[in-house]
Amino acid sequence: MTASNLGSRVTGWGFGVFTIGSIAWIALGLATGQPNLVWQNAILTALNLFGIWRWLGRQAGLEKGAGKAAEESSAAPGEDLFPVSLLGKGRLVTLDGDEVGSCVDAMAQCQSGRLAYLVASEGGVAGVGETLRRVDWKRAAVDGDRIRLRLDRATFASLPTLEKDRWPGR
Secondary structure, eight states, rough: OOOOOOOHHHHHHHHHHHHHHHHHHHHHHHTTOOOHHHHHHHHHHHHHHHHHIIIIIHHHHHHHHHHHHHHHHHHHSSOOOGGGGGGGTEEOOOOSEEEEEEEEEEEOTTTTOOEEEEEEESSSBBOOOTTEEEEEEEEEEEEEEEEEEOOOOOHHHHHHBBTTBBOOOO
16 A cells, blocks of 8 residues: 555555554564564554654645645646646556556756656556656646547557666657
């Protein structure tokens, strides 16, 4: 739950499950006279409580603020805003409406701040067996919580693949 990157709520509740487990281990350590088990899980309980605060408190508030700003921008004159954090988890949808993967990162230009390209993940399970592809930003647009690609499934599949540790510098 904590490693799945499914949002602040799922991650926060994952820390809640960990907290229950560490409290149970403390009880077992006290019942069986194992002080090392008690101390270890007391520290883990403190870390888990911090995780709950971080994900169900702070991060949930930040996501709410970003969502509200994006919503308000659609009613204001000028171009709509979107939370950049979406680029690390947004689902990619083609012109045909097919989901072809998810965005795992993006590269931006240092001086202008403009996005150069997205790194798309396709297939695989938890990163194992996935294929990474470069999608030029001019071929993408944010649409709510998704990233709409200005290409079809076949064109997406023909994009060059990237190695996990070697992305283009331009």
